[in-house]
Amino acid sequence: MSTGRVTGRAISRRTFLKVAGTFGAAAAAGPLLAACGPRAASGPLKIGVLLPYSDIYAVLGESITEAMRMFFEENNNEAGGRTVELITEDETTAPDVALQKARKLVEQDQVDFVTGVVSSGVLAGLRDYIETNKKLLICSNAGANPLSRAGKTPYIWRTSFTNWMPNWPVGTWAAENVGKRAFISVPDYAAGQNTIDSFTNSFTAAGGEVIGIQKTPFPNMGDPAPFIAEIADAAPELLYSFYSGGAAVTFVKAYGDFGLAGQIPLMSSGFMVEEDVLPAQGEAALGVRSGLHWALLLDNPENKKFTEAYKTRTGKDANVFAMQGYDTAHVIAEMMKVVQGDTTNVDKMIESLGGISFASPRGSFSLDANSQAPRHHIYLRDVQNVGGALHNVVIKDLGEIVDPGDDSKG
């Protein structure tokens, strides 16, 4: 019978109970933890959706999310035999904040894989974390070139585009059909620089000359009037530009307000005059020609079905971001079919991505294993008044394109 005092040798009952209890708990915890650990290949498919829901790119985040939900709902809300569960987090525009959110999705929510990411800056900031943690990221927008080239990692694939794509085919066409002296205006960050490089590469190869480049403050461009005045002063034969969100609207409006719309043809990366900003840009956008891998009025059966369904669901016209979200969901569904719902092996999931191809609203779509980005067509579009509203009309199919996987073409 113990008196409660622990002597040098004798073990008190209290101490014995403590020790035994600890071992017992550890023994019980083992199997419990094992069950919680690596994701079981059953139970809901948890997809981490990291997209902007606030600030300047909120529309993009909302469009992509809505289209994803639409696709999954059209397919019984399941993929690979598992119920789809989307866990959304706001990417914002700050890479460090997005990284925290990604951490939360991967480590706290234990998602099977991550999708989303609108901003190229954010994608660049997430790259190392994704690679170190061997988590698959299926990106639905950010086009930063390096992620398909020098900065490639097996864990990041894109269903959207690379920044090189909308610009390169247009450079050749512009030099042959519009003018030989171009002025370029872009925001000062990765996507803007990519625009400069890819357009210049093909434009100069076709005999053109870039007479001036303007890199404007990003993301707060402010009043674009001084930029417009500089462009007018340079008197180019064509203005090539890329802006998105609020800057796309203020820039194109100022371009119209200052009378440049009739004087200097504006050509751009398709995002600048996409359906989400056209209504706000108004007449200033008429006649702007742009290159993009989709157009609202692109004539194929999948696009008709998609655009009608999106309009019915949201009351707004579809845009390229929604289309990308739709295709992302489609890719996820195809991938889950191949791996039969098993998300425990990330290498198997990656392997399945390279073979995925289907008929998309954008036309033919397949994932190129070399660039880990789509193989699709770039269309030359013209902003026209269609039935009382401004829309992008396809005037030429510039052909199938795939990212070269290196910087040889800008």
Added chain:
Amino acid sequence: MNLENLIIQLLNGLVFSMLLFVMAAGLSLIFGLMDVVNLSHGAFYLLGGYIGLTMVRGLGNFWLALVLAPLLVGGLGLMVEYLLLRRLRGTGRHRHLHQVLLTFGLALIAADLIRWNWGAYVESVPGPPLLAGQLPLFNIQFPVYRLALIGFGLALAAALWMFMGRTRLGAIVRAGVSDPQMVGGLGINIQLVFAAVFALGTALAALAGVIGSPVLSLYPGLDLEILILTFAVVVVGGLGTLKGAFFGSLLIGMADTFGKALLPQFSLFLIFAIMALVLLIRPSGLFGLKVA
């Protein structure tokens, strides 16, 4: 830069400066008189702009929106002051921190409410048809609306200057900027004056939102951009004086415009470099009466 381009950019600078002045005048008064750090100023700008948008679409008249939106937002400002800010009055060491937390919280709430009600798409507001024309100037067409902005800014500056310099209420406000306790000691209801000035400040922010929307459009996140610019103006120009707000706006507006024209990549940096420089040399701003 040739002479023609210089003139065009000078005009652009004036336009932007006057827009900044309308934004900053209210903030300068609030900060100067009430010693309140109002981080919701940008939100009031954006709210004014969106309310103006709804009014323009609903009533079809820009001028009505120009008058009504500021009145509405001014009323809202009055409520915010009475219900919330007043409780933070005092001379405690942490009063600014409390104001920052409160007003920043308000700004976040307002931003979400705005997006919830008006959506996240970029909206542009058409200016009044009267000012829709353009004036041929060298190799461009200068929009009449922007020229009108210059006139409007100057007129507002004159009106505020007369109010502050020639009316009794203006004298009370100026006295309150210098010494609120003394003013209270003279038997004037300084609480009421504070409330009125806060309402005026937010109304001015909303006014800036309405006149600025044809130029800068409306979208989530704009409130933060406006806030940053306005604070730069107020810090540089000095707190509590209209002269400070006016010349601060001119300096920042011109620096922004010529920065964009000559060194587009560094234009934002230029503004903050100026701000840092002024803070080092004259912490109270160029014309300020209080230390920031």
